[in-house]
Amino acid sequence: MNLTSLQRLDRRWIFLAVGLLVIVPLLFNFHIAPVQPSNRSRGFYDAIEKMPEGSVVLLSGDYDPGTAAENYPMHLAAARQLMRRNMKIIALALYPAGPPLTDQVLRIAGGEYHKQEGVDYVNLGYKVGNELVMSQMGQSIPNTFPVDNRGVSVKLIPVMKGIQNFQQIRLIVNVSAGYPGTKEWVQQVVSRYHVPMVAGVTAVSAPEYYPYLQAGQLHGLLGGMAGAAEYEVLVGAPALATRGMDAQSLAHVFIAFMIVLGNLAFAGSKKGNGR
Amino acid sequence: MAGTDSHYSDDTAQNGTAYEYQLVASPADPSLDSEISGPARSSVNFFDWSKFNVLVVAGIFFVLLFWYIRKSESGVRWIFRKIPGLAAIEEAVGRATEMGKGVLYVPGVQEIDDIQTIASMILLGRVARIAAKYETALNVPTNSPGVYTVAEEVVKSAYADVGRADAYKSDQVRYVTSEQFAYVAAVNGMMLRERPAANLLLGAFFAESLLLAETGHAVGAIQIAGTANVHQMPFFVVACDYTLIGEEYFAASALLSNDARLLGSLKATDSVKILMIAVIVLGSILATFGQTWLGDFFATQ
């Protein structure tokens, strides 16, 4: 094999290889290795598991379809665990395209655990304002969200009865794609009102939240689809993320191989030029 | 309250009203109940003492800022290390002029209230001046209407400042869409169709950074990126010719301007950083010996 010519490899061959390595495991459902939950995912799971049944939890789905591959599985698994534990869920989204995803998650999990909208959970929808919304919720959640996603007054929704601000919230479960998201929740809410919080974020932004985890401001952290898969295993509902880990394993190995191949090609071209 | 909580903040308290508090066990156990506290009244504060440490650092920064600006205005010349990406900005515009192609300036994907976007607007003004002087086409697709209104004003004024108001075209600066990936698709389309010679990716970027940078590389543009979003820096470093990392990005406008006062502010930033390094080292040594007062002073709520 002429390593020098590899330097001129059309990148579309690389795209094709990545495509096949991702599609084949998903289509043919073969397993490479079992998913092992990490301490960070266990922290996320345990934070919900050890709360008393019937606690009020704020579930904030701050992402849109762009990052749904990473965030949606963790959002759904969180809804499943919360409903299995009979928590009262107040859901919202700080991304304009987030509410339909939140709706879908609540509907699927609600159907599985026979939960009723308005009684066991509510989707407050989207509100413009980013951190300002969080700050306003600290004063009054009903004033910040006077109606839910369907346009029903929160005064008429049983699950919202007695909910004024963060003092009534036992835990914040945040699924975030970036801004506004976990960092803003920690800065605006956790720091001021000391509400416990767990977060599920995209893989690329997960390292940014390690300091919060180490400082105890986050009790658990899910990073990307791998974190979502670990959490699905803990919840006992392996689904999309778990299936995706086999494809991800192959893709990671391929990228490592590409780095080696690229450097071999580079070394070969340097040798050929007599340098 | 959870059993692990060590303090309670009553946010519903009315100022001037006397309150008494008692800790009551749950489940009920009268033997564990605390005594009832004496009456306490809340009152308005004019200063949040929990933010005193921030005020100290900000105060030190202001003092150093004004001191260095005075020094700069009196003629002192500071030496700053060369940042390759900055010199490359003018070269990139020059290259585009020689090739008869344009410059694409992408100001990031955040709103105008984000400081990275403001810094991008400052740099846009400088780049627009160079482009106007060289008569190079400059295109600025924006993903926020707020950024569009400011960017339009910046570019128009830059052209007017160098006496080329007639060369400014109203569709140089355009609002594309606020949706992140739709914006990327549009900008990538511009790169593939118009094939700019230079891409300047300066602002706050998220997942779209590698999509933009790789497409720019594929069309053969020289690329200079700058962002303070740490999680996107690796992608820019890999895919771009020059990357301004973190504070280099914020320092860029001061260094390009060569203005004495702006350079003085840069010196103040460097001085505060040295002080912070000293505090971190001292704090680590003290904490190793069980003295946490310095670290505790700088802890924020």
Next chain:
Amino acid sequence: MKREIPILITLVAGMFMLIAWFVPHPMVRGAYEGLQNWAIVVVGFTYVLGVANLLRINLRQVSRKERDWPFKIVLLAGLLVTMAIGFSEGNHYTDVDSRFQWIYRTFYSPMTATMFSLLAFFIASAAFRAFRIRSVEALLLAIAAFILMLGRVPLGAAIHPAIPAAADWLMEIPQNAAKRGILIGAALGVMATGIRVILGLEKTYGGGDS
């Protein structure tokens, strides 16, 4: 005066917001939060300008039959049809069986996810093209990258439990330390830029000379 007035407004508003952050007095807090609310309203109005600009540029390109003008029609149709449907459905636009939700599920959701998924392909091609091990530091970086890529997937734990443990250590210790250093520098840069803008040392962003 045209350039001085915006700078003066920036100075007054900026200094007020800076000082108000330290002052919990209800009068000051009220004004602080009020100004933030105004900012949201002003940004909301700029959407009108943005859509107007979009319509102006694309309609002109369609009328002059400039290059790729049919695609501009698709863009304009998408914008106007989605807006019309959203307005016509009112509060019911969030209903599962609404036409707006159909547009969201059929067009918006898959297209957005597709764009994000391009990253996987681009990362592979960037890794092949640009990751050159030319120095000891680059070699260390490559080794760390290999450990992390394996440690973050089940395959790493299947090969040896030390791989995910090493990946966790790399993320929690050296990566965290380096990132914190960059973050501190960036935060200082943010502070300096903000002060320069508030004090009027930087005027370029507002269309003025510095």
